[in-house]
Amino acid sequence: MRGARIAVLTGAGVSTDSGIPDYRGEGAPVRTPMTVQRFLATEEARKRYWAGSHLGWRHFGSARPNAGHLALASLEAAGAVAGVVTQNVDGLHRRAGSRHVVELHGGMDRVVCLDCGQHYARQAIAEELTLLNPGIDLEKSVRQAPDGDVVVDDDVESMVIPVCTVCGGILKPDVVFFGEFVPAPTFQAAASLVAGADVFLVAGSSLIVNSGVRLIEQARRRKLPIIVVNRGVTKGDSRAAVKIDAGASETLTAFAEALGS
Template sequence: MPEGAVVHRGTVEDAAQVLRGRTVTALTGAGVSTDSGIPDYRSPDSPPRNPMTYQQFVGDEAFRRHYWARNHVGWQHVDRTQPNAGHRALATLEERGVLRGLITQNVDLLHEDAGSRRVIDLHGRYDRVICLQCGRVISRAHLAQRLDELNPHFLEEVLSGGLTVADIEVAPDADAVIEQTSHFNPAPCEFCGGVLKPEIVYFGESVPRERVERAYAMVDDAGALLVAGTSLTVMSGLRFVRHAAKTGKPIVIVNRGETRGDPLATVKVEAGVTETLTALVDLLTR
């Protein structure tokens, strides 16, 4: 944040006053899903993380083996999570005609599970896998069956000693924190033998242009932007806040901790995401 930048801090009532009478587009990040049991990357209480980059994944077989071993554990945790009250609040705002659409940086699909219909999964989705050679897309559940066949005792070894998947630290991209992965056998594409990659935008990888254009259009389609649960550290989300500010739209940011968009906010609510979104439903749909 630039030195001396003005942050217009306020309450949920202040946020409602800004949004009331306007249609809204929402931009969400990992902080929306923490109350569902999926940790974020950058909140004050988050452990330090070094997510794998796209260049590491495509350029090094050892990195790919390490990733798929961890993902084989972590995706199950994400697959079992349920939407929380914050997800449901956004779905309700859409149902009531307040929310025009939702752009999420999350890959967990919890917005869709909560009932949101107009969702742009900016960074992809955890439940699909793409071949980098032939472009075929398969479900992550189908790949799990193949990985179980190639690594019949892997999960038993990881979960020995009474551990469950829920006991293992999992990142927002379904990457589980486990160390012994050198013996894991990744699966090649069953159609062409190519390299499989989760249909997720990695650090260092560009969001598909068509997806970005749809997100810009969704921001343009509304009268205000509501940002929830993201520090806006990466440009993939921050650009939509800058775009909204450039076009004169009011911006409400809800996040515990500083964000790169704070100087552009009409109101910044420094509070928990779930309780704030739930309160906004009551205030905006009376």
């Protein structure tokens, strides 16, 4: 890694030290994720999703970058890291100071209209949800889940969800739901970052998601040294020149110290 341009891919394991649950690691909650097909199918599904997402945003939106995020930002500032591709939707890399960040799966701090494409700040939508639903008390029956969501067990029939102020269309967090594809321009930006690197570093990802596998395969074809940092087995272990079975925060911090950033 010394003297090399490093492209980084991060997953949920980078954010667990910020209090955001993992999907698949030890102790991760068992859940049935919202698919885009269910979200679009019925208003009841959208109400249940927004109820959970709204409650989860209070915790998710207050999460702070941890030592791993800060180490990567420091490495970028020192010229060692060319950029970060992340599978996370928490925005913590940007908030830590990383400037070249490709968010493969979007960001929970943004909301988009599925009909006209208008974008909104998530906080503005959160405030509107609170105003529209002053009497609903859902917090007594929730279960925390990853990505700022919680699972709501209460009836959500009376919940009112905002619509687009431009066209009246359906609003959705600007993230890639299960059943959706990563937008082609986004993946191309990630692939370009890997193409210009000398080393490919994977941190905190089990590489179960196809977009991560495609990037590590691109690195393998280019004969880049691949370093994998993750607690437990990943789908990239057989391709890695080095596998470090350890936490992301402490390992990335050690990298930053060793590389003099």
